[in-house]
Structure formats: structure tokens, C-alpha cells
Amino acid sequence: MEPRRLVFIGVGGQGNLLASRLLGETALSAGIPAVVSEIHGMAQRGGIVESAVLMGDISSPIVSKGEADVLIGFEPAETLRALPKCNSDTVVITNTRPLPPFTVSIGQGSYPAVDQTLNLLQSKVKRVIALDGNALAEEAGNPLSLNMVMLGALIASGTIPISEEKMKETISSSTKEAFLESNLKAFDLGFKSVQ
Amino acid sequence: MHKLLTNETGKEMLLLGNEAIARGALEAGVSFATCYPGTPSSEIPEQFFNISKETDLYFEYSTNEKVAMEVGAAAAISGLRTMVTMKHVGLNVAADPLMTLAYTGVKGGMVVINADDPYLFSSQNEQDNRYYARLSGLPMLEPTNVQEMKDVVVAAFELSEELELPVIVRTTTRLNHIRGAVKLGELKPVKTKTTFEKNPFHFVCVPAVSRNLHKLLIEKYDRAMEKSEKWPYNEIIGNGKWGIVSNGVSFNYVSDAVSDLGIADKVSILKVGFSWPLPKELCGRFLRQVEKVLVVEELEPVMENDLKAIAQEKGIAIPIRGKGVEGLTRLFEYDPRMVRNAVAKYFDVEFSPTEIVDLSDLPELPGRPPNLCAGCPHRATYYAVKEVYGPDAINPTDIGCYTLGLLPPISMADLVICMGSSVSSSCGFSQATEQKVVSFIGDSTFFHSGITGLINAVHNNHKFTLVILDNGTTAMTGHQPHPGVNTTPLGVELTRISLEDLVRGCGVKDVHVVKPFKIKKTIEAVKAAMEYDGVSVIISQELCPLFARATGQARKSKPFYVNHNKCKNHRICVDKLACPAMYLDGDRVEINETLCIGCSVCAQICPENAILPVKE
Incomplete structure (x- = not known):
């Protein structure tokens, strides 16, 4: 299979590591070779968390600058910060709900307006899918299910050969009973927001 | 049951590199494990800690790496298969016992996992611990992917027992923290207790004993060299005239670069999995079949210098280069693009790299450094x-x-x-x-x-x-x-x-x-x-x-909020604490109730007593 390089970017606590791991599990169960790379440790303390999933005929576990096929951003300013990963053919899927860093509170730098961020993204890459992931997660009944919303949008984008059913199987088998319904609903809401 | 204890031989699982290492140890019948945690090695002992609760495996978080090495050494000297894990700077702490443990050797297989951290994701330096193999005289193995992380650990235990030496398996952060498919092998039965056989003239390292032991270590080096020559993870791939030598995670970048550039028929790759002692004959064979060599290794020019020495010894006069070629530096991690560029440049291959989007009009973004948690x-x-x-x-x-x-x-x-x-x-x-x-x-x-x-x-x-x-x-x-x-x-x-x-x-x-x-x-x-x-x-x-x-010990405190009737916007709370639960809404301080754990520190320092617990 032609390699697909996906970059997940988020802020500590948003759950992008789980999203990339579940995607890796799904690829494996669908018979697609996949490697997932993660950053653990100090970088996770409220900082930026990046993970990557590389699928198909490729053995490198990370994505270089300009080489992401898909960028999935869990926070709009972080999506923008990760733009160097993109080229003009990249598909960007971004949450639109800001989570300003504490540096803004203590007057170091200002947070970019979301519509300006989206316009910039749109002017640079092939396609931008923007959704208020937090609103959909809340609608699903679990504010922590943002990662499921984003996975739903990713699968619906048609950028990777993973079906809705396969992805849901993995979510079902790896989610605790108490969160299963809301997680699946969050996935569906993310999925539908793209169609 | 812990997922790494599954006995389904041949099953494929998506494992974290560090889980694969732990699984490898279990497949080798490890019965004793010690560590001091340190990123990027910490998930290995985490598996052992949990597994030890449901099996006969002895595991301990030792006070530091030196202690971990010494506790593990005694178990291995007595005959148990032992794993000791640490990050690269941890090996500095454990270097004292390690250097002389190389003299005494071990009876049960002993594998030391050393996790280097190129780019310093979570460390104070990015020292290259391949030098420790050279300093101690101990064999060093370097896997290149998650499957190999498991398989090499199994082989490392065998090697350790054959040579009666501890074996160092070196990983880097990228390998520890990637997930990949791993085909499981069989779990070996575990030997949990043993009897120490006294032999003071071998184990008590006074000068008269150690003079003999140093000689023995040097003899073992020759046997390790024989092993390295035949090691299945040392491999020459292809038979082209352009030589590329690589190890660890970089090997993947090299393989992808060769395939992206469409030069597989022109290239020979020497993949180094047994990196000390470096297999001299294999390297010599490789150097004779190529016209020029590019060495792709993160951090120090360790293999590059060794290969130059081997070439000199064997009278081979071809260009061997690594550091200084098109972006290949002694700093940080390598990545696929960097390696592809270097390979193309060195061998003069034409290709057009993907263009990164224009970043000139990006606004300046506020920093998001890691921060102490809310309520820390x-x-x-x-x-x-x-x-x-x-x-x-x-x-x-x-x-x-x-x-x-x-x-x-x-x-x-x-x-x-x-x-x-x-x-x-x-x-x-x-x-x-x-x-x-x-x-x-x-x-x-x-x-x-x-x-x-x-x-x-x-x-x-x-x-x-x-x-x-x-x-x-x-x-x-x-x-x-x-x-x-x-x-x-x-x-x-x-x-x-x-x-x-x-x-x-x-x-x-x-x-x-x-x-x-x-x-x-x-x-x-x-x-x-x-x-x-x-x-x-x-x-x-x-x-x-x-x-x-x-762990179910959380404080049961209410979160706080800012009462704007009282708040005079001194901002002492934000300016002195910068708790991530606080944010500015316009020019007013607000508290995110989901993040606030109710530590009340901000409330105690507010001169207007304007920060109050949320009412029901």
C-alpha cells in the first residue's frame, strides 16, 4: 500500500495519544502495516503532544517537515503551529475550540483568532475540515471524548483505507463499559460532521 | 492476566517498544528484574511491576541505577536470568558496578537495557552510550524496530549466557516510544531460585584477582567478535557500489530513502545490529564490495570512526563519510527527509523534495511550554x-x-x-x-x-x-x-x-x-x-x-471561582502562580472549574479575598 503519513497534534490531556494508538490497532486488525510514534515524559506536562501513525509500505516511524498526508489538530493554534509538517496536498482536520496556553494569561504573546487561523490553513493546503470537536464531545455526553470525535472526522475524510466499522470495532473492544456509548456517539458525530 | 503474559505463540500484537522489550525478557524466561525509572525506559519496569504481582517474577524499583545494577548482578552471578533497565544518564550512575561486573561476568543471562535520548526529549544531555560498550568491553546490541526489540532481547539472554557477560541492549527514545506489530514467541519456563556457588578468586575483585579477570575479559572479546560476525541482525542488504551503513532507528530512514529515491539496485546497506564489537570481517567484506560509504548514525561518529580504522587495517582506500554530509550532524534526532537528502546529495541522485507550505505569513504563536499541573x-x-x-x-x-x-x-x-x-x-x-x-x-x-x-x-x-x-x-x-x-x-x-x-x-x-x-x-x-x-x-x-x-486518594475540595464584585484585578494570582486553571477573559481573571482541584493557594494570596469556593 502507498504510504500514508498522519500527524496528530494536541495538548496534554486531550487524548491524541489514545487516538493514534487506536488507529494503529485498527490498521493492524485490517491487515495494514502501521507504526505509531508517541512522545512521553516531560513534554506531556501541559505542553504540546505529538504522535504519528504511518501506514503502508514504509518503515520510518516519524513524519518529517512537509511530509504529512493528513494533519489532525486537536487545538486550533496547535494545528497552525504544526503547519510546517504540511505540503500543498495535505488534508488538515482541526478542532476549532481554543485552549489558550498559560503564557497568554501572563501576557507573553497573544492567541490567534480562530477564523484567521482557518483562513490561513485553507490558503495553504488541499483541504481543511474544521469542526467544534468539544461541542460534539459534549453533545455525546462525555467532554473527554474529543479524541473519538476527531477519529470520526478522520475516517469520514476518506484519507485512509480504514472503514467506519473497523474503527468502531477497535473503539468498542478497548473502551470501558461506562464510556462506550458516549465514545461511539462522539465518533458518529465527528463522522457525520464531515459528510 | 497481563496482556504480555499471553501464551498464544505466533499471535500479532501492537506493542510499544518498551512493552516488546518486556515481552522479550518474558520469552527468555526472565526471573529477576530491577530498575530506576527514567524516560524513555520507564514503561519497561512498569510492565514488570504489574507482572510481578501475578507471577513468580521478582521485580523491584531500586533506589538508584547503581543499586539496581548491583542487586541484579548478584542474581545473575547466582544463575538467574536478570534484566536491569535505565535511561542513558542512569548508566553513568551504574557505571561503577558495570565496569567491574564486566570482569567477574555472570552465570545467568543478564541484559542491561540502556535507553539513549537523542534530541533530549526528557533528559539533561544527549550522551551517546555506545561508548560504554567500548569502555566496559561488554557486547552491545541495537534493535531497529519493535519486532526486533523483542527478538533481540531473547537473543541477548542467550548471548549473555554463552559469553558469561552482561549484554547491553541500546535503544533510543524513538524506538522505546513507537508502537508496532510484534509476532509473539513462546514463553519459556522460569527458574526462580538458585544457589550461589562460592568462588572468591573469581568474584572478589582485589588486584591479584582482577589482573586475571581483565585477561579473561579480553579473551571474551574475541568470542564476542565471533558472535558478532555471525549475528543474524548484522546484515548486508543489496550488492550495489554505493555503501550505506546504519544502525537503530536510522536504519528505517535509510531503507525508506533508498526506496523513495529508487536506487535499491545501486546500493549496498550494512545494517549493524551487534554494534560492539563491530564485526570486522563482515565490515571488511562490505567495504570491498562498495566504492564509497555513507554512515548514517545519530549522535557521535562512532561507527564512522570504527569503519575508518577497519578500512585502514585492511588496506581499503575508499571514501567513508558520515558527520558533516548534508545535514548529518552530531546533534539531535535524524528524520526521513534529512536522511533522504543526505543520501541523494552524497551519491549525487537527482530528486525533488516535497515542498513545505509557505510559512512566511504565519502569525507569531504564544508559547506552550510544559507547566506544573493545576493544583501542583x-x-x-x-x-x-x-x-x-x-x-x-x-x-x-x-x-x-x-x-x-x-x-x-x-x-x-x-x-x-x-x-x-x-x-x-x-x-x-x-x-x-x-x-x-x-x-x-x-x-x-x-x-x-x-x-x-x-x-x-x-x-x-x-x-x-x-x-x-x-x-x-x-x-x-x-x-x-x-x-x-x-x-x-x-x-x-x-x-x-x-x-x-x-x-x-x-x-x-x-x-x-x-x-x-x-x-x-x-x-x-x-x-x-x-x-x-x-x-x-x-x-x-x-x-x-x-x-x-x-490511586483514589484525591482531595475532596471544591473548585474555586473569582468573585468579580470583590476582585480589583491586581492579578497577583496569575502573575505569581500562573496556574493552568487560570485564564484571562478579556482583562479579567477566570478559573476553569474542571481543571481547578481546589488547592486554595490562589485564594489565600488574594488581597481582596475575591477567590472563593464554588457553591453547590
Whole structure:
């Protein structure tokens, strides 16, 4: 299979590591070779968390600058910060709900307006899918299910050969009973927001 | 049952590199494991800790890496298969036993996992520990992907027993923290107890014994070389005239570059999996079949220099280059694009790299450095100490989450070099300068290597205040226990050592135990400590809120909010604490109720008493 390089970017606590791991599990169960790379440790303390999933005929576990096929951003300013990963053919899927860093509170730098961020993204890459992931997660009944919303949008984008059913199987088998319904609903809401 | 205990041979699982290492050890029948945690190695012992609760595996979080190495050495010398894991700088701490353990050798297989950290994702330096193999004379193996991380560990145990030497398996952060498919092998039966056979003229390293042992080690080197020549993970791939040599994660970048550039028929790749001793004959064969060589290795030019020496010895005069070729530096991690560019440049292959989008009109983005969590007790302690000592005191600090006290507005970190250095460097600062010295160390780090420095401080009549930030866990590496931890919530019963007793036992007369969320009392204690003429210690006790939540010990406090009728917008809360639960809405401070854990520190320092607990 032609390699697909996906970059997940988020802020500590948003759950992008789980999203990339579940995607890796799904690829494996669908018979697609996949490697997932993660950053653990100090970088996770409220900082930026990046993970990557590389699928198909490729053995490198990370994505270089300009080489992401898909960028999935869990926070709009972080999506923008990760733009160097993109080229003009990249598909960007971004949450639109800001989570300003504490540096803004203590007057170091200002947070970019979301519509300006989206316009910039749109002017640079092939396609931008923007959704208020937090609103959909809340609608699903679990504010922590943002990662499921984003996975739903990713699968619906048609950028990777993973079906809705396969992805849901993995979510079902790896989610605790108490969160299963809301997680699946969050996935569906993310999925539908793209169609 | 722990997922790594599954006995389905041939099953494919998506495993983290560190899980694959643990699985490899289990497949080799490991019965004894020790470690001190450290990113990027920490998930290996995490598996062992959980597995030891349901099997006969003996596992311990040792006090530090030297202790872990010595505990493990005795088990291996007695005949048990043993694994000892640590990060690269941990091997500095364990280097003393390791160097002479190479002389005594082992009876049961002993595998030392050494995790290097190119790019310093979570470390104080990016030293290249391949030099340790050369320094100690011990064999070193380097896997290139997750499957190999498991398989190489299994083979490493066999190798260790054949050579009767500890074997070092070197990984890098990228390998430890990638997930990939792993085909499982069979779990071997475990030998859990053994009998030590006395042999003092082999194991008691006095000069007369060690002279013989050094000779033995050098003989073993020759046997290790024979193993390296036939090692299945050393491999020449292809038979083209362009030679590329690579190891570890970089091997993947090289393979992808060769395929992206469509030059597979022109290239020979030497993949090095047994990196010390480097297989001389295999390297010679490789050097003879190519016209020029590019060495792709992260960090130091270790293989590059070795290959140049081998070429000289064998009279092969071809260009061998690595560092300095098109972006290949001694710094940081490599990546696929960088390696593709270097290969194309070195061998003069035409290709057009993907263009990165135009970034010239991107707005400047606010930084998002890592930060102490909302309700982190370190923030409260730092606040109290700064109120008393002010900004001019020297603040030696140490390694842990609290190193983040470096960042504004706390800005209380002046020197960090290694675990435990806060205490000993305070001795030097207080003697060499007239400045006040107040230093910080975490509970786990204090047990690891702060104790000897503190004894030194008391004995040599130094004068400073040491603050021990006791959050009841080893927080930054993922909440491992240490000797001062109540381990009952973790499902094991280990003996807890009182930090206060220990500090008093070191001879410290002025000891204050404080609860940092009680700001006034903490400030009083800091004042008293500052007045004391000698070494004073403040033990600041409050559980890490993440650990407390994960183990069902969370405080049941209401979150706080800002009452805008009272708030006069001094912003002392934000300017002095910068808690991530606070944010600005327009020009007013607000508190995110989901993030706030109700530590009440901001409420205590607000001059208008405008920060109040949320009502039901």
C-alpha cells in the first residue's frame, strides 16, 4: 500500500495519544502495516503532544517537515503551529475550540483568532475540515471524548483505507463499559460532521 | 492476566517498544528484574511491576541505577536470568558496578537495557552510550524496530549466557516510544531460585584477582567478535557500489530513502545490529564490495570512526563519510527527509523534495511550554520560598517535574546537572559566595542520590536550606514508588522509610515538615529555616494530584471561582502562580472549574479575598 503519513497534534490531556494508538490497532486488525510514534515524559506536562501513525509500505516511524498526508489538530493554534509538517496536498482536520496556553494569561504573546487561523490553513493546503470537536464531545455526553470525535472526522475524510466499522470495532473492544456509548456517539458525530 | 503474559505463540500484537522489550525478557524466561525509572525506559519496569504481582517474577524499583545494577548482578552471578533497565544518564550512575561486573561476568543471562535520548526529549544531555560498550568491553546490541526489540532481547539472554557477560541492549527514545506489530514467541519456563556457588578468586575483585579477570575479559572479546560476525541482525542488504551503513532507528530512514529515491539496485546497506564489537570481517567484506560509504548514525561518529580504522587495517582506500554530509550532524534526532537528502546529495541522485507550505505569513504563536499541573503542590512551595528568600538567592535544583520551576513566573532554578546535584552544589555555592542558597529536590531524587550530599553538607558545616518536595511518588516518569512511598494503594506492601527520620539521621538539626497548601505556616517555616545557622531542611508534603487521582486518594475540595464584585484585578494570582486553571477573559481573571482541584493557594494570596469556593 502507498504510504500514508498522519500527524496528530494536541495538548496534554486531550487524548491524541489514545487516538493514534487506536488507529494503529485498527490498521493492524485490517491487515495494514502501521507504526505509531508517541512522545512521553516531560513534554506531556501541559505542553504540546505529538504522535504519528504511518501506514503502508514504509518503515520510518516519524513524519518529517512537509511530509504529512493528513494533519489532525486537536487545538486550533496547535494545528497552525504544526503547519510546517504540511505540503500543498495535505488534508488538515482541526478542532476549532481554543485552549489558550498559560503564557497568554501572563501576557507573553497573544492567541490567534480562530477564523484567521482557518483562513490561513485553507490558503495553504488541499483541504481543511474544521469542526467544534468539544461541542460534539459534549453533545455525546462525555467532554473527554474529543479524541473519538476527531477519529470520526478522520475516517469520514476518506484519507485512509480504514472503514467506519473497523474503527468502531477497535473503539468498542478497548473502551470501558461506562464510556462506550458516549465514545461511539462522539465518533458518529465527528463522522457525520464531515459528510 | 497481563496482556504480555499471553501464551498464544505466533499471535500479532501492537506493542510499544518498551512493552516488546518486556515481552522479550518474558520469552527468555526472565526471573529477576530491577530498575530506576527514567524516560524513555520507564514503561519497561512498569510492565514488570504489574507482572510481578501475578507471577513468580521478582521485580523491584531500586533506589538508584547503581543499586539496581548491583542487586541484579548478584542474581545473575547466582544463575538467574536478570534484566536491569535505565535511561542513558542512569548508566553513568551504574557505571561503577558495570565496569567491574564486566570482569567477574555472570552465570545467568543478564541484559542491561540502556535507553539513549537523542534530541533530549526528557533528559539533561544527549550522551551517546555506545561508548560504554567500548569502555566496559561488554557486547552491545541495537534493535531497529519493535519486532526486533523483542527478538533481540531473547537473543541477548542467550548471548549473555554463552559469553558469561552482561549484554547491553541500546535503544533510543524513538524506538522505546513507537508502537508496532510484534509476532509473539513462546514463553519459556522460569527458574526462580538458585544457589550461589562460592568462588572468591573469581568474584572478589582485589588486584591479584582482577589482573586475571581483565585477561579473561579480553579473551571474551574475541568470542564476542565471533558472535558478532555471525549475528543474524548484522546484515548486508543489496550488492550495489554505493555503501550505506546504519544502525537503530536510522536504519528505517535509510531503507525508506533508498526506496523513495529508487536506487535499491545501486546500493549496498550494512545494517549493524551487534554494534560492539563491530564485526570486522563482515565490515571488511562490505567495504570491498562498495566504492564509497555513507554512515548514517545519530549522535557521535562512532561507527564512522570504527569503519575508518577497519578500512585502514585492511588496506581499503575508499571514501567513508558520515558527520558533516548534508545535514548529518552530531546533534539531535535524524528524520526521513534529512536522511533522504543526505543520501541523494552524497551519491549525487537527482530528486525533488516535497515542498513545505509557505510559512512566511504565519502569525507569531504564544508559547506552550510544559507547566506544573493545576493544583501542583510544587507551585505552592515555590511561592512560599520565593516570598521569603526573594529572587536573588541561588536556587540549585534537581531532576523531576519541579525542574519546571525554571519557567516564569516561578523562575527558581539556577543549576541542574544531574540527579542529586542540588544538594552537593549547594555546599559549593554557599561556601564560594556570600549569597543565600535555597535548593530544591524531589523525594525520589533525594533517595536516589541526595542523601550523600546532605551528609556532606552537615559534616562540613555548610549553610543553606534544602527543600525536599515530597509528593509521595516519582511523578515525572509516571508515578513509580520509591522508598518513602506508601505502596498500599499500588497493591504491594513494601516498607516505607520516613524522610524526616532519614534527614534527622543524616545529622540535620533544623528540620521543618510543612503542608504547602497552608501558605502562612509554610512561609513561617521557610523564615525559620533561613535564620538557622547551618543546614536546614524543609520537607514539603502533599501528594501529586495526578497520582492522588489515579490511586483514589484525591482531595475532596471544591473548585474555586473569582468573585468579580470583590476582585480589583491586581492579578497577583496569575502573575505569581500562573496556574493552568487560570485564564484571562478579556482583562479579567477566570478559573476553569474542571481543571481547578481546589488547592486554595490562589485564594489565600488574594488581597481582596475575591477567590472563593464554588457553591453547590
